[in-house]
Amino acid sequence: MxxxxxxxxxxxxxxxxxxxxxxxxxxxxxxxxxxxxxxxxxxxxxxxxxxxxxxxxxxxxxxxxxxxxxxxxxxxxxxxxxxxxxxxxxxxxxxxxxxxxxxYNIGLTENDIEKFRAGIHYTIYEKLGAHLMTVDGVEGTFFAVWAPNALRVSVVGDFNHWDGRVHQMKRSKEGGVFEIFIPDVKPGECYKFEIKVKGGLTFLKADPYAFGQQLRPETASIVRNISDYKWKDKKWLGEREKHQQENSPISVFEMYLGSFQRNQDTDEYLNYRELAPGVVKYVKEMGYTHVELMPVMEHPLDASWGYQVIGYYAPTARYGTAEDFMYFVDTLHQEGIGVILDWVPAHFPRDTYGLSNFDGTCLYEHADPRQGAHPHWGTLIYNYGRPQVSNYLIANALFWVEKYHIDAIRMDAVASMLYLDYGKRDGEWVANIYGGNENLQAIELLKHLNSVMKKRNPGVLMIAEESTAWPKITGKVEDDGLGFDLKWNMGFMNDFLAYISYDPYFRAHHHNELTFSMVYAYSENFILVFSHDEVVHGKSTLIGKMPGVLEDKFANLRITYTYMMTHPGKKLLFMGQDIGEFREFDETRETEWSLTQHEPHKGLSRLVKDLNALYREKPALYALDTSPEGFEWINCISPEKCMVSFLRKSQKNEEILVVVVNFANTAQEFTIGVPYEGKYKEILNTDAKCYDGLGRINSDVKFVMEEEVDGKPYSFTMESAPLSASIFSYSPYTEKEKEQIEKKKATLAAQLRAEEAKREAESAKAEAEKAREEAEEAKRLAQEAMNRAQEAEKRALQEIKKAQEEMKLAEKMRQEEDARQKASTAKK
CATH class of the missing domain: 2.60.40.10 (Immunoglobulins)
Incomplete structure (x- = not known):
């Protein structure tokens, strides 16, 4: 040298x-x-x-x-x-x-770093991670990762023989971001970050912002270009907001992609593109408005169903690439179907290649296990108070909406975020600065995210799975609410499933569990859910929860779905439940679609289809969904009958629906009070033969009677089959019908008057006859009295005569006695 x-x-x-x-x-x-x-x-x-x-x-x-x-x-x-x-x-x-x-000495700008450090860089995923770019005419990939406490960070991959010495990254002046541009690294290349920590240990970490990741059990991140897909859903996006308003009909088909349909020859997963046509066909045929996908973000364990996420920015490779998933969403949008994603910001797994101990320190999680670990789930809790961590999550939710055109984010396990002591015992948690159990940093994250989402994507829904009574989940952030659009109604689900699982003989004692949901129905904007959580881990499926013999189970499930679909709130049903699947959800198998070859399952499927159609067609079932004016009990105080009846209403009186549900396993006749004069026609009966019932329906139109029942001025009588629900539509009388009714009323009134006069005449005649009979009876009684008096007089005279004779005899005897006494004295 x-x-x-x-x-x-x-x-x-x-x-x-x-x-x-x-x-x-x-x-x-x-x-x-x-x-x-x-x-x-x-x-x-x-x-x-x-x-x-x-x-x-x-x-x-x-x-x-x-x-x-x-x-x-x-x-x-x-x-x-x-x-x-x-x-x-x-x-x-x-x-x-x-x-x-x-x-190439390029990297994030100072503005990028400042916004990231403040937690407000809402497109940070465009800066951190792996990004294809051309620099000075040279194509390659720019890599950047946040690892402020690392001693050194390198990019490793097939392009450098996974040697961490080759592409060591530069640390930015501020923010702890490591970055490097590597020429000739193309889409599809695998990579990780090799992180050397203080003390000399090195770790291989997947990219937190990777747009692609290998199929398990492989764990490398993959360079992906997600900007070239040509979307065709402009019409849907332009109309999306009107489909997802507060009072729009929303019926959700919750699904796990891996179990919806599988390769018939190999039983392997299908690609997103292969799944799309089948999903569209089924969802449209059944009348659902949206699908909700259990998490599609990359995750290592199938059995977690995606709820323990490693690659938050990567659609799981189980079903294909990022573009394949875009095609899936695009296809559904072109058919008018909304897509909801389950999203898990509450915790993340401990897998060593993931976020845990990312740069040799607890970067994404809390260092104190009382704050940073879920003792029951075995996972780690995000440090929401660290701006870069909250930025990671907020940007991720926006990423799925803005890059993948997702229509709604359903946030998993919100309760575990809100409470510091969620699932923990004394000594396992740390109070907030005020001594309470509220997670103030998580609350701020939720408010921040929901506010930003509304500003950037006003038509997108934010949905909370929250199982407690935390107030104002769907309240506006400006009013100290959390800013969600919808909240899962876990109370309705738990109470109703408890009620319906009882034998009908005992339901009268649990009537409050059936009706209590209406006490708080308008405290939040709710979505009613029978989700995957209710059909796993030994809980049985919905049909399995129903009591009775097989016919009763299906009858109970039919009224379950009808009650849910007519109760205020949006709707969600997990796949397999709309066909009455008896086997619990299992991620390793396909849904048992062949069940619909059997009449009970076929009938149940037909009912769900008709309920979805009715829900979308009848404004009374959704137009005032979040207003107390949209619902009115007719009768909810007849526990001994195990029945309820209620009205669903819109802004128009003629659109009201009358719902009657008989939860007793016996036929009953009900007289139903209604508010309006007119005709009531049964438009759905769960006992109809088309639903595999016995056909005990109300086929005749019901004309009201002017008799007050249930506090309503009119009423009609209907027959209710055992374990059945009926829905009646209302039609006011036409002018011709009113004329006919008036004529009939006049004729009936004349007939009534004539019958009344006849009754009065007959009554007068009866009274006269009665008076005559009474007079004759009096005369007879008087004669009998006179005869009795004469007879008494005669007997009295006889008694007097007899007494006189007896007195004479006594006198004679006295005289004779006196004579004897005188004679005796003289003799002496």
């Missing part, structure tokens, strides 16, 4: 590069002007010889080996050439030409 070159060498910095501990390699490697010459330095581990090849220069310059580990340098007079590369010869005589990554 000549003296001049030797003196130009910064040996401590070179040693840092050789031992992979340099965080600013661009200051050493690459071309650097020194006087009238350019110093080239490159580190090619394992190389035996390296030559500098300058474009349009026939001379090949052999570089000097500065260190046997593969560090080479040379000094070339002139300015930095526009194009050059290194010809590298390895010890096995293999020769490769590589462009110099350290020729």
């Amino acid at each position: 000549n003296d001049r070159l030797y003196k130009l060498m910064n040996w401590p910095r070179i040693e840092g590069i050789i031992y992979s501990e340099e965080d600013k390699p661009h200051e050493v490697l690459g071309p650097h002007v020194t006087g009238k010459s350019v110093l080239f330095q490159t580190f090619q581990p394992g190389a035996r010889e390296v030559s500098l090849v300058i474009e349009n220069d026939s001379k090949k310059r052999k570089m000097e080996m500065v260190d046997e580990s593969g560090y080479f340098a040379c000094l070339v007079s002139g300015k930095v050439p526009d194009r050059y590369e290194y010809e590298v010869q390895y010890k096995d005589s293999q020769v490769v030409c590589v462009k110099d990554a350290y020729r």
Whole structure:
């Protein structure tokens, strides 16, 4: 090595590069002007010889080996050439030409860093991660990662033999971001970040912002271009807001892509593109308005169903590429079907290649396990108070909406975010600064995200799966609410499933569980859910929860769906439940679509289809969905009958619907009070034969009676089959019908008057006859009294005569006694 070159060498910095501990390699490697010459330095581990090849220069310059580990340098007079590369010869005589990554000293701007540090860089995914770009006419990929506490970070992949010494990244001046542009790295290349932490340990980490990731069990990130897809859903996006308003009909088909349909020959997953036509056909046929996909973000374990995410920015490779997923969403949009994504900002798995202990410190999670770990789930909790972490999550939600045209984000496990002590015992959690159990940082994150989403994407829905009574989940942020559009109604689900699982004989004692949901129905904007959570882990499926013999199970499930579809709130049903699947959800198998060949399952499917159609066609079921004016109980206080009846209303009286549900396993006759005079026609009965019922329906139109029932001025009587629900539409009388009714009323009134007069005449005649009979009876009684008096007089005279004779006899006897006494005295 000549003296001049030797003196130009910064040996401590070179040693840092050789031992992979340099965080600013661009200051050493690459071309650097020194006087009238350019110093080239490159580190090619394992190389035996390296030559500098300058474009349009026939001379090949052999570089000097500065260190046997593969560090080479040379000094070339002139300015930095526009194009050059290194010809590298390895010890096995293999020769490769590589462009110099350290020729390009690019990175995030100060503005990018400042916004990221403040947590308000809403498109940070366009800066961090791996991005295809062309720099000075050279195609390649720019890599950037946030790892502020790392000693050194490198990009490793097939393009550098996974050698962390080759492409060491530079640390930005502020923000702890490492970055590098590597020429010739193309779409589809696998990569990771090799992170060296203080103490010397190194870790291989997947890119948190990667747009693609390998199919499990492989774990590398993949360079993806997601900007070339040509969308065809402009019409849907233009109309989306009107389909997703507060009082729009929304019926959601929740699904797990891997179990919707599988390859019939291999039982493997289908591609997003292969799945799209089947999903469209089924959803349109059944009348759902939206599909909700269990998480499609990349995750390592199938059994987690996507709820333990590793690649937040990567659609799972189980079903194809990013463009394949775009095609899936686009296809559904072109058919008028909205797409909702499950999103999991509450926790993340501990897998070592993921976010945990990312840069050798607890970067994304809390260091204190009482704050940073879920003891029951075995996962880690995000540190929402760190701006860059909240930025990561907020930008991710926006990413799916703005890059993949997603229509709604359903946020998983919101309750676990709101409460510091969620699922924890005393001593396992740390109170907030005020001593409470509210997670103030998580609350701020939710408000921030929902506010930004509304400003940037006003037609998109934000949905919270929140299982507690936390107030104002769907309240406006300006009113100290969290800003969600909808909240899963877990109370309705739990209470109703508890009620319906009882044998009908015992339901009278649990009537409150049936009706209680209406007490709080308008405290939030709710979506009623029978989700995947209710049909796993030994809970049985919905049909399995129903009591009774098989026929009763299906009858109970039919009234379950009818009650849900007529109850205020949006609707969600998990796949397989609309056909009465008896087997619990299992991610390893396809849904049992063949069940619809059997009449009970076919009938149930037909009912759900008809309910969805009715829901979308009848404004009374959605037009006042979030207003108390849209619902009115007719009868909810007859627990002994196990029945309820209610009205669903819109702004127009003629659109009202009357719903009657008989939860008893016996036929009953109900007289239903209604508010308006007119005709009531049964438009749906769950006991209809087309639903595999027995056909005990109300086929005749019901004309009201002017008899007050249930506090309503009119009423009609209907027959209710055991375990059945009926829906009646209302029609006011036409003018002709009113005339006919008036004539009939006049005729009926005349008949009533004539019958009344006849009744009065007959009554008078009856009274006269009664008076005559009473007079004759009185005369008879008087004669009998006279006869009795004469007879009494006669008996009295006889008694007197008898008494006189007895007195004479007594006198005679006294005289005779006196005579005897005198005679006796004389004798003496």
